[in-house]
Amino acid sequence: MERVILNSNEISRALTRISHEILERNKGPKDLILIGIQTGGVYLAQRLSSQIEKIEGDPLPVGALDITLYRDDLANRSAYPTLKKTDIPFDMTDHKVILVDDVLYTGRTIRAALDSLIDLGRPREIQLAVLIDRGHRELPIRADYVGKNLPTAFEEKVKVFLEETGEEDRVILNRPSKTH
Amino acid sequence: MSDKILIKGGRIIDPSHKRDEVADLLIEAGVISGISPSIAQPEGTFRTIDARGLLVVPGLIDLHTHLRVPGFEYKETIASATAAAASGGFTTVCCMPNTNPVNDNQAVTELILERAAAEGLVHVLPVGAITKGSQGKELAEMAELVSAGCVAVSDDGLPVMNSEIMRLAMTYATIFDIPVIDHCEDLNLTADGVIFEGKVSTDLGLRGIPSSSETVMVARDIELAELTGARVHLAHISTAGSVQLIREAKKRGISVTAETCPHYFTLTDEALRGYDSNAKMKPPLASSKDMEAILAGLADGTIEVIATDHAPHASEEKEQELDCAPFGIIGLETALPLSLKLVETGVLSLSDVIEKLTSGPAKVIGQKIGRLGIGDRADITLIDPDVEWTVKASDMKSLSKNSPFIGWTMKGRASTVIVSGKVLEGLYDGGKLR
Amino acid sequence: MPLKRKDILSIDALSCEEIDLILQTAESFKEVSTRDIKKVPALRGKTIINLFFEPSTRTRTSFELAGKRLSADVINISAASSSAVKNETILDTARNIEAMHSDFIVVRHSASGVPQLLAGVLRSAVINAGDGAHQHPSQGLLDLMTIKEKKGEIKGLKVVIVGDILHSRVARSDIQGLVKYGAEVCVVGPPTLIPSGIERWGVKVSLHMDEALVGADIIIVLRLQLERQSRGFFPTLREYAMLYGLNQNRLNLADPEVLVMHPGPINRGIELSSEIADGLSSVILDQVTNGLAVRMALFFLLSEGSQH
Numbered sequence: 001m002e003r004v005i006l007n008s009n010e011i012s013r014a015l016t017r018i019s020h021e022i023l024e025r026n027k028g029p030k031d032l033i034l035i036g037i038q039t040g041g042v043y044l045a046q047r048l049s050s051q052i053e054k055i056e057g058d059p060l061p062v063g064a065l066d067i068t069l070y071r072d073d074l075a076n077r078s079a080y081p082t083l084k085k086t087d088i089p090f091d092m093t094d095h096k097v098i099l100v101d102d103v104l105y106t107g108r109t110i111r112a113a114l115d116s117l118i119d120l121g122r123p124r125e126i127q128l129a130v131l132i133d134r135g136h137r138e139l140p141i142r143a144d145y146v147g148k149n150l151p152t153a154f155e156e157k158v159k160v161f162l163e164e165t166g167e168e169d170r171v172i173l174n175r176p177s178k179t180h
Numbered sequence: 181m182s183d184k185i186l187i188k189g190g191r192i193i194d195p196s197h198k199r200d201e202v203a204d205l206l207i208e209a210g211v212i213s214g215i216s217p218s219i220a221q222p223e224g225t226f227r228t229i230d231a232r233g234l235l236v237v238p239g240l241i242d243l244h245t246h247l248r249v250p251g252f253e254y255k256e257t258i259a260s261a262t263a264a265a266a267s268g269g270f271t272t273v274c275c276m277p278n279t280n281p282v283n284d285n286q287a288v289t290e291l292i293l294e295r296a297a298a299e300g301l302v303h304v305l306p307v308g309a310i311t312k313g314s315q316g317k318e319l320a321e322m323a324e325l326v327s328a329g330c331v332a333v334s335d336d337g338l339p340v341m342n343s344e345i346m347r348l349a350m351t352y353a354t355i356f357d358i359p360v361i362d363h364c365e366d367l368n369l370t371a372d373g374v375i376f377e378g379k380v381s382t383d384l385g386l387r388g389i390p391s392s393s394e395t396v397m398v399a400r401d402i403e404l405a406e407l408t409g410a411r412v413h414l415a416h417i418s419t420a421g422s423v424q425l426i427r428e429a430k431k432r433g434i435s436v437t438a439e440t441c442p443h444y445f446t447l448t449d450e451a452l453r454g455y456d457s458n459a460k461m462k463p464p465l466a467s468s469k470d471m472e473a474i475l476a477g478l479a480d481g482t483i484e485v486i487a488t489d490h491a492p493h494a495s496e497e498k499e500q501e502l503d504c505a506p507f508g509i510i511g512l513e514t515a516l517p518l519s520l521k522l523v524e525t526g527v528l529s530l531s532d533v534i535e536k537l538t539s540g541p542a543k544v545i546g547q548k549i550g551r552l553g554i555g556d557r558a559d560i561t562l563i564d565p566d567v568e569w570t571v572k573a574s575d576m577k578s579l580s581k582n583s584p585f586i587g588w589t590m591k592g593r594a595s596t597v598i599v600s601g602k603v604l605e606g607l608y609d610g611g612k613l614r
Numbered sequence: 615m616p617l618k619r620k621d622i623l624s625i626d627a628l629s630c631e632e633i634d635l636i637l638q639t640a641e642s643f644k645e646v647s648t649r650d651i652k653k654v655p656a657l658r659g660k661t662i663i664n665l666f667f668e669p670s671t672r673t674r675t676s677f678e679l680a681g682k683r684l685s686a687d688v689i690n691i692s693a694a695s696s697s698a699v700k701n702e703t704i705l706d707t708a709r710n711i712e713a714m715h716s717d718f719i720v721v722r723h724s725a726s727g728v729p730q731l732l733a734g735v736l737r738s739a740v741i742n743a744g745d746g747a748h749q750h751p752s753q754g755l756l757d758l759m760t761i762k763e764k765k766g767e768i769k770g771l772k773v774v775i776v777g778d779i780l781h782s783r784v785a786r787s788d789i790q791g792l793v794k795y796g797a798e799v800c801v802v803g804p805p806t807l808i809p810s811g812i813e814r815w816g817v818k819v820s821l822h823m824d825e826a827l828v829g830a831d832i833i834i835v836l837r838l839q840l841e842r843q844s845r846g847f848f849p850t851l852r853e854y855a856m857l858y859g860l861n862q863n864r865l866n867l868a869d870p871e872v873l874v875m876h877p878g879p880i881n882r883g884i885e886l887s888s889e890i891a892d893g894l895s896s897v898i899l900d901q902v903t904n905g906l907a908v909r910m911a912l913f914f915l916l917s918e919g920s921q922h
Contacts, residue, residue: 066642069654069684069914082635083642083914119651379811385726385748385783388810455727499703501725503746 001175005150005158008169011131014147015044018129019051021145022098029056031124033095035063037113038084040102043164044131048100063088065099070112092121098145102160104130107141132171134158183601184208184222190231190562194238195535196542196551205236207558210601215552227603231562234595235530238538238550239271239302239559242512243361243439244336244415244487247273247304250291251280256492256579258292259299261512263577264490266604268512269594271559272303272549273490274541277314278337284309284320289328302599303559305331305545307361310349314338319349326356331545334361336415341367343400350410359413359437359544364397364422365462374503376464380449386502391470394463395421402429405436413544414438416489418463420473427482437544438477439485442511442518443584445474445527451584457498457505459584461491475527478536485544486536488515492580510578514571516563517590524591558601565592617915621733621740624749625790633791637759640904640911646683647906656914657686660717664690665708666743667723672878673743673752676902677720680909686717708732718913721745726783739916747781752912753877754787756905758795760897761832763904764873769796772869774826775817776858777836777885778807778847784877785836789815802826803858806847823858830868834875835860838885851884861887865895873897 026032029052036045042064053059066084099113129145134152157174161167185207193200206214248256265273277283289306296304308325312318314335340346353360370393375381377388398414402425405412417440426438448468451459459465477483491508498505522528542550571588573581597604617632646654662681664674681688693707719738721729726746733740744750761768773792779785779801792799793816800818808819820826848854874895882888
């Protein structure tokens, strides 16, 4: 069973709101850097950057982070995402990094991203922006900016589709059909 | 136990007498005393062997066995090798002299024969060395070797490179009318080669042994045989070029005989693909073109002997890098079924196969064996031609298990072996090894 | 997609899809080596044994660094080349090492087939770091990576491999990879050093350097093992250099955009003149850089595959 949680317009509105919140909390775009987690997070970071450009006139620098090498389940996971590039072509020292991901779930991806960022440089501060927070945290991690809080059951799946990958923008909640 | 044995109803195949018929055979006092379609029960106690459905053939003779005694008893002993021989249907094996010390004198020959008398299950006929220590320099004392019991001379394993020495050896051997058996290999051409030179050696990155390593020596030996008039026997022939040379030599009337081994008509260098050291031997397994030529040479009589070149090596020696593992495979326990397969594939008649394993080799060494005549020593092998069995290392009697045929399903095997009129007990249990 | 295999023994065994995955992953790993902290935790807690039965600095260092940059524990073992000397068979040596719970065994040996022998009995992933004259798959992969990187596509490229093809595992791995991707490969060298039947690999054989080099896009110069002279494969080094040494005049016969590659270490002035080794066409140092990335990718992808 499938349910659309956010449609294209709703995603766009959520990102606009997050852009404003980022600027408000950080008192403007100064020293801000957006780093998206491969791959969905990278597209969202790019969209946030263009939103902020619309508001402030200049885009924020956007980097891409692949956290595969920092995962804690490398040894026993069953799905194998291909290793993507980490591309952060600027110095993070003394900057405020807004880490962007599509779905916040157990928190393990963010843990890996934090470790990776700290190996890559010394940002002054790291904040977290996510499109969906579906709960079920396994680590003490919370997002600073959330597009939508979505209470889910453990067996449900949240899927984010974005135009950049040739899909129609939407967020879907997948509930496995009961077999008995 | 009676010394009379009546073998009833078997198909007796004796190529030396051109016999191939279902008949009874009677053994008395260790010799064959009667063969006829129906032999009446003899007087007194006797043992009857029901041979219906079985082949009754002269005990097989292997011209080319490495008993490894003296000196390499960790690879094989006379007890284990002759048990392997018997279980493979052989009643006589000729043992090569590359032992330690080399069988280049009476003392070593006598030692081998004494041990064979004590622990051997089948007849052992030693082959003496051509040169002292098989060093290829000075002739060994051939008269002494022959009087001690050697039936041929050979520097197998360490072939005589110096053609003048070979010429002298052949000339000298004519005194005794014994064959000079040559392992045809130009060691300089072989260099550090480990497998046959060709596509497989290139693919596997292994140093190749060119086929000419064998053929140039075959050509030399043929020329020397013509020059000296000696009886020259060419061991374990493996290449097309050699077969062609031997065929032509025979046409010219040169006294040259030849043997090949089951692996050369069964396998090619493709068997090395997995770097299996149990497929590493000298001469090396060659190309399919060579294998075809070997089969043709067997079919047209260019090659008159099938020998095993049974060459045991311990597992720790074979379980090495292919470059380091020693050359050689065992063959006594698989030669018969692999040879019988030639009948199935239409290469040879059943009688031809038996001939190449019995009277063929007997003729080379000039011994009155390998035949079923009245008064002949009763060395007889009964073969179940239809039994299918799987080669298992654990079933093998040989101390070493270096065979590329382990795991193969074979058809046909010796079911009863009689040596000098005595049934070898305990080797088999209803066609299966105990 | 993980690499669904336990070992890397030869290029021949790899499909183009697998090679693409390895090279794509290696491309991502190149970035790690440009960081200030050149280390990621991907193989934390894994043990890599470099089991080298043949002296090597370059390849061993590359594998060692690759393992360390992935946070694995790397142990180097230089074993005596002949097991007969030690009186221990190669399998015993390897089993003893594996009893220490290694995850990867990187093996180099002067005898062809040793990695295959070990892979058959060990639980660890076995990576062939060069066996006799058989294969050197990581070298083959890094060469493919370097060519792809510089030329975009391999298909249709004219590649000339010069030197001692007979004893070269690099040549065998390179040829297999290049032919898989549709390059037009020609091997050149003295006929005494061309292995029998190599044409059946889909390559051309030439005995004349000047003829073979015309229009070449890539020239892979092999290292000449100097001891080959004493075995009589060619009369003198001088004559070898005269017939098969790559110098500027010969290079001019090739395509203007030609790349010169060499697996190293170079015998300057014999197979390759210094001006070329250090010249603009040379991508020899890119090969070294890519070698590290390829080896990181192999460890990473095999550690994924081993879970299946």
